[in-house]
Amino acid sequence: WKQKTNYHSALIDSHVQRLRFGTDNDKEEAVAALKVLARDKSDHKVTIAEAGAIPSLVNLLTSGTAVAKEEAAAALR
Numbered sequence: 001w002k003q004k005t006n007y008h009s010a011l012i013d014s015h016v017q018r019l020r021f022g023t024d025n026d027k028e029e030a031v032a033a034l035k036v037l038a039r040d041k042s043d044h045k046v047t048i049a050e051a052g053a054i055p056s057l058v059n060l061l062t063s064g065t066a067v068a069k070e071e072a073a074a075a076l077r
Contacts (some may be wrong), residue, residue: 008044012037012051017055028067031060035075048075 003033013072034053037044048054053075060072 008037009047009051012044012047012053016051016056017046017058018055021054024065024068026069028061028065029059031064031068031071031075035071036073 012034015030015033016045018026019034022030034057038048057072057076060068061076064072
């Protein structure tokens with residue numbers, strides 16, 4: 001279980017970095033992946049928040065592509 005948790009934590013960190021520094025396409029893919037991870041398990045929501053994703057997700061709501069805005073809204077639910 002610990003190894004699986006570390007894997008998801010590293011995966012989430014990678015997606016958060018793409019949200020912050022990636023291209024528009026990177027951001028769309030990262031936010032879609034985070035949305036799925038958050039939906040799948042409540043522990044992932046905590047890890048996503050702890051990784052600092054919330055400010056980047058909120059930023060996408062105002063400055064992202066149409067796809068990124070929709071995905072960010074869903075991820076924040």
